[in-house]
Amino acid sequence: MKIKINNINKRFKKHDVLNQISLDMESGNVYGFCGYNGCGKTMLMRAICGLLKLDSGSIIIDDKQMKKDFDFPENLGFLIENPAFLEDYSGFQNLKFLTGIKNKTDDEKIRDTLIKVGLNPEDKRKYKKYSLGMKQRLGIAAAVIEEPELLILDEPTNALDTEGVRMVKNIIKEEKKKNTLVILACHDKIFLNEVSDVFIEIEYGKIKSIERNMQNEEV
Amino acid sequence: MYKLIFHDIKEGIIKNKRFIAVLLWFITFSVYALLFPLYSINHKDITSFDLLLYFYKGEDPMFDAVLTGEPFEFPIFWMMNFILLLFVVMHYMYNDLNGFGIQYIVRIKKRITWWISKCIWCFCSCFIFFFICVLVAFAVTVLIGGKTFDFTNSYSLMEKLANDMNYYCMKFWGDMEVSTGQVIMCELVVPFMVSWAVCQIQMTLTLFLKPTVSFIVNCAFILVSAYIQNYIPGLFISCGMTLHNINFVYEGFSTSYCVLSCFIAIFISFLIGAIKFKKYNFVEE
Numbered sequence: 001m002k003i004k005i006n007n008i009n010k011r012f013k014k015h016d017v018l019n020q021i022s023l024d025m026e027s028g029n030v031y032g033f034c035g036y037n038g039c040g041k042t043m044l045m046r047a048i049c050g051l052l053k054l055d056s057g058s059i060i061i062d063d064k065q066m067k068k069d070f071d072f073p074e075n076l077g078f079l080i081e082n083p084a085f086l087e088d089y090s091g092f093q094n095l096k097f098l099t100g101i102k103n104k105t106d107d108e109k110i111r112d113t114l115i116k117v118g119l120n121p122e123d124k125r126k127y128k129k130y131s132l133g134m135k136q137r138l139g140i141a142a143a144v145i146e147e148p149e150l151l152i153l154d155e156p157t158n159a160l161d162t163e164g165v166r167m168v169k170n171i172i173k174e175e176k177k178k179n180t181l182v183i184l185a186c187h188d189k190i191f192l193n194e195v196s197d198v199f200i201e202i203e204y205g206k207i208k209s210i211e212r213n214m215q216n217e218e219v
Numbered sequence: 220m221y222k223l224i225f226h227d228i229k230e231g232i233i234k235n236k237r238f239i240a241v242l243l244w245f246i247t248f249s250v251y252a253l254l255f256p257l258y259s260i261n262h263k264d265i266t267s268f269d270l271l272l273y274f275y276k277g278e279d280p281m282f283d284a285v286l287t288g289e290p291f292e293f294p295i296f297w298m299m300n301f302i303l304l305l306f307v308v309m310h311y312m313y314n315d316l317n318g319f320g321i322q323y324i325v326r327i328k329k330r331i332t333w334w335i336s337k338c339i340w341c342f343c344s345c346f347i348f349f350f351i352c353v354l355v356a357f358a359v360t361v362l363i364g365g366k367t368f369d370f371t372n373s374y375s376l377m378e379k380l381a382n383d384m385n386y387y388c389m390k391f392w393g394d395m396e397v398s399t400g401q402v403i404m405c406e407l408v409v410p411f412m413v414s415w416a417v418c419q420i421q422m423t424l425t426l427f428l429k430p431t432v433s434f435i436v437n438c439a440f441i442l443v444s445a446y447i448q449n450y451i452p453g454l455f456i457s458c459g460m461t462l463h464n465i466n467f468v469y470e471g472f473s474t475s476y477c478v479l480s481c482f483i484a485i486f487i488s489f490l491i492g493a494i495k496f497k498k499y500n501f502v503e504e
Contacts, residue, residue, distance in 0.1 A: 012502075043502070049325060051501035072325045084318035086230070101222060101326040142322065 001027045001062055001149045001181050008047060008057030010205075017043040019205035021057070025183070025198075027149065030176055032196030032213075033185040040205040041185040042081060045154050048183065049078050061150075077148030079156055083139025087128040091138045092121050095145055104146050117141045118167055132159035137167075144171060151175050152183045157191060169195055220332055223323065227340035231311040232347055241348055244303055245355035248274060248296060253363065257376070264373045265365040268402050270356040272372055274300060275410040276380070277445070277460025294445050297460060300352075300410075301417055301441050305434055308344050308418050312337050313430045321501055334496045338489055341422050345415040353407070370399045372406075380462065397466045404474045405464040412481035413459030417441070419485045423492040426499060455480040 003025040010018040017040050025031055033041045046052045048059060050072040059066040061073050085094040091114055099105040111121040117137040130138065136159045143151060156168045172195045175182050186192050192199065193213065201208040232238070252273045257265065278294040315323075315337075324333045360367040397405075417437060424433035444456035457463055458477035465471040 046502060051321065051325075053498040053500055070328070071330050072328050074328075076325060078325065080321075084322065086319055088234070097226075098322055098326065101323065 003048065003150070003181065004060040005048075006058045006060065008059065009055045010043060010047065010052055011055055016205045018047060018054075021205075021207055023200070023207065023210075025181055027181045028176065028179045029197045030172060030182040030184060030195055031198045031200060032192035033183070033200050033202060034187070034189060034192055035202035035208070037187075039202045041202055042154050043205070044202070045078075045080055045152050045183060045185060048150075049073070049076060049080065049152060051080075073150050075146070075149040076152070077143035077146060077150070078152040078154075079136075079139045079143045080152065080154045083135060083142065085127045085135075085138060085142075088126050090124055090126060091119050091130070091134075091141070092123075094127060094138065095141060098142055099145060102146065110145065113141045113145045114138075116144075116167070116171070118164060133161060133164060136160055137164065140168065140171065144175065147178070148180060150181050150183070154185045155187065156184065157186060157188060165191065220327075220336065223327060223332065223336040224339050226323070227311075227315075227336055228343055230315075231308075231340050232344055235307065235311065235344075237307040238347065238351065241303060241307060241351050242355065244299065245274070245352050246359075248299075249355055249359040251296075253359070257379075260373070260375045260379060262363040262365055264375050265360060265363065266369040266371060266373055267353070267356045267360045267365070267367055268370055268406055269365075269373055269376045270359060271353065271406045272376070272461055274352060274356070275406065275459060276462045277457070278462075294460070298438075298441055298445060301414060301456070301459070302438055304345065304348050304414050304418060305421050305437055307348065308341060308421060309430045309434050311340070312422055313425050316499075316501070330496055330499070331493060334493050337422060338419065338492070341418050342415060345411060345418055348414065349407070349411045371402055372397065380467075401466055401474065404478075405466055406461050409464070409474060409477045409481075410459050410461065412478055413456055416481040416484040416488070417456060419488045419492075423488045423495070426492055426495045455484055 003023075005021055005023040005025075008018055008021050009016070019040075021040075021044060033044070035041055043052065047054060050066055050070075053067070058068075061070075064070055066073070086097065089097065092110060095110045095113065096107070099110065114121040117140050119134060119137050119141065127135070127138070136156070140153070140156055143153065153168075153172075157165045160168065169191070172182055172184065176197075184192070184196065193215065196213050199209075199211045199213055201210075249270055252270065253262065253265075257269070257273065275297060277297045278292045320333065324330065327333065357367055359365075366373070417440075420440075421433055421437050424436060427433070428436065440454075441456050444454045445460075455477070458472050458480065462468065463471050464477070465473045
């Protein structure tokens with residue numbers, strides 16, 4: 001998968017949230033976005049997910065232009081800000097419901113994914129009873145369960161304990177091995193340094209710098 | 220698509236506790252009608268459609284009340300039917316749009332599919348609302364020993380309405396020969412169509428404004444409509460006042476005009492919503 005972002009702009013209430021952003025990304029790499037709160041990381045991720053109507057510019061995925069040829073990217077897994085699920089369903093039921101839309105996965109896969117993110121598939125508690133960390137874990141499970149080609153994770157380590165952060169690292173590394181294009185935003189630079197192949201720093205809605213993570217390549 | 224529709228019906232209707240308020244409202248309204256306005260009528264003569272007529276009859280138009288020098292009675296009960304319906308459907312779409320709906324819409328891939336599903340949900344919500352309304356009317360007539368399955372209006376009620384209303388072009392009750400089909404159309408279908416149109420407009424407005432703001436705008440729209448009895452395009456809500464129908468007044472709205480204007484309002488609203496939703500930003504600005 002190749003993503004080509006061409007000079008995209010988005011303005012909300014006289015404030016440029018995305019300002020002339022151009023970027024190329026391709027499968028098998030982890031792109032780590034960093035920047036201060038409100039710099040435009042989440043907006044860029046929303047734009048790549050197809051959740052924003054851009055003022056100008058284009059996003060091209062595998063030679064197809066977003067909004068012209070498709071509304072949302074194919075095989076997308078995402079976690080943006082606080083994940084939202086059905087309050088009266090358990091984690092298992094929520095994933096079963098979501099995967100039932102495309103009918104691509106079975107119960108066994110749902111169980112495996114829940115175990116992978118540290119949740120108990122047999123837990124009958126409803127989502128509304130989940131702790132913040134459990135909600136975040138379920139959000140990650142929903143993002144990866146359908147084996148996406150494009151995985152977008154916005155602050156995936158929010159509300160997670162040390163073991164949870166390790167779990168996210170493993171998932172990202174696993175996805176990379178599967179040749180998934182991973183886009184990641186995180187305020188924790190050490191975490192980003194460990195998992196990213198490319199660092200992209202955003203400031204005032206603009207790309208400030210793009211750097212290849214040599215340390216990760218050597219590993 | 221059908222999965223999304225089932226999901227909306229389950230989450231937005233079956234789990235929507237606000238429908239209990241609808242049931243309580245129509246029960247309260249029926250008890251009020253029987254105890255006060257319909258007190259003088261022999262309850263054994265009252266038909267289910269008498270109650271439906273009472274739910275949606277409305278009041279004299281304001282301007283005509285001024286002309287005849289009679290005080291304008293504010294159609295509180297009539298307005299409450301629409302306001303309650305708007306309240307029932309107010310938040311579901313917005314909450315879905317900013318919550319679980321995003322998970323869903325990205326997986327179904329088409330924005331238009333999501334919008335169509337919400338429009339179907341809107342229709343179903345109105346249908347359930349009216350189903351509760353009819354159910355209460357039938358149950359109450361059973362309880363009072365009235366004519367439950369008589370799909371006409373009783374003469375005693377028509378006489379009472381003709382005497383009570385001050386509207387200058389109100390038909391003499393003897394002239395109100397309304398067939399069963401006309402009764403069903405103007406006392407059930409037209410109020411339903413108006414309610415559906417109001418809800419559809421509310422849903423479209425929610426794509427532009429916050430749900431509470433669009434609710435207030437819609438309430439103002441209903442309020443303005445309560446004052447008129449003219450063919451003003453857009454102010455079709457007064458068609459929802461059964462006593463402004465041509466079956467009851469000499470210069471009233473024809474049933475076909477009401478149904479047609481509602482269909483046009485629904486279609487335009489759907490179209491505007493579809494265009495807006497195509498470009499909708501999934502973010503609270």
